[in-house]
Amino acid sequence: MTKHIAFIDVETTGMRADTSEVIELGVMLGEFDQNRIVRVAEEYCEFQEPFYSIPSIITRITGINDQMVRGKTLDMDKILSILDRADGIVAHNATFDRGFVSRLLPDTLDMDWYCSVRQIKWKNYGFENGKLQQLLRAHRIDVQQAHRALDDAKNLAVLLNNSHPQLGMEETYISYLLNKNPLKKPMQSRF
Template structure:
């Protein structure tokens, strides 16, 4: 083609390459890299550490569930927590059904240090309606897998009976389904590892379980109940950046707090934007709660919030309906 310059014109491929100090250094580094990255196929962990040491690779290891400690001595002050996850036919706990439940029980202390796994539970259940293709896509569970399967509800009640705390990664979703399945769940304190751990403050760009797990260096078979429970346990155990402890300690701190839920019943319609800007959320009343704007605050912020309502919203003296919310009430369907 006219006008095209042949950049390789005049180069003799058989000629002896020019050597200087720079090219020698490059060749030396290349040879060193070859030695560093010689992988041993019989020792994958050593290979993984070699790649990590190069700072050019980030390795994800397959999550292996912790073994259940069958013979163990309880340590002083030990408590028991249960991680629970459910797979369901839909999002509405009043109509949809649990098709799988998984649980992992483990010991912990008041500082959030996690001890042994002391039990696991996993069961499938055939619902009254066929599982839709969309649910199969999300969960990997088919109608054939659950055919004839039932969940032993007495076994669930016995499994959770000694627990001091129940943890779910989306407790506002899982708790209503669990309580509908076994009423004993309603008697337990609940914590949500999705909503009650400030993941963004610790440098995580998202709070979905799969993302958190990968940031901690693992991967797993997601969206199956007991596998997700094992995954969440490792996420709660993993050390956070900047010597911030582990997520379990922060989760416990949040779960121990008592919040006050203030309802702005009958607030003027033209104040909705101000309420929303201040952090109020709207309840449509369909889940048994009031139909009104509400906010959840710490106990020491109560007087300030009531004064805001009196001065800026109602412009008169009011005593708003207020509820005390602890871990025993949080995340319930009508709470």
């Protein structure tokens, strides 16, 4: 049975969802069949202009500057239409991404989220840590551009389509992850 899995990533003005803003959001909807992503069903990526100037450290990391985001807004209806078709949402540090995405789209709080950092114990498989760029290098995945939302989402899907000898050749990281329970839904504030 074919499922749809959304891989999502955000670039932001800072680390805290309550004080920082999304400046880029990328989502790739993939078809999952027989333990792997077999086709890209849809992609979306856009900038969003923040209220304040992008900090210089964020520009150094992402390459995104104020001029690039000027006048840009995210198409929330488009993003939600993609996520509504997904049987699960995967992010590489889902607590971070979910915090930002749920501020933009509160409906996503009730969706099934999976975290490829916390729910896959990368060190158990012999990797130094769970940082996406290091895992991509270790799996010899060619990265055109790092720390950009859609590129990171797509690269995550490629990474998770791999298998590891400890998993067995029949099981990929993505099939292993989707066999886990989704992350618990965060408590919503009453204020």
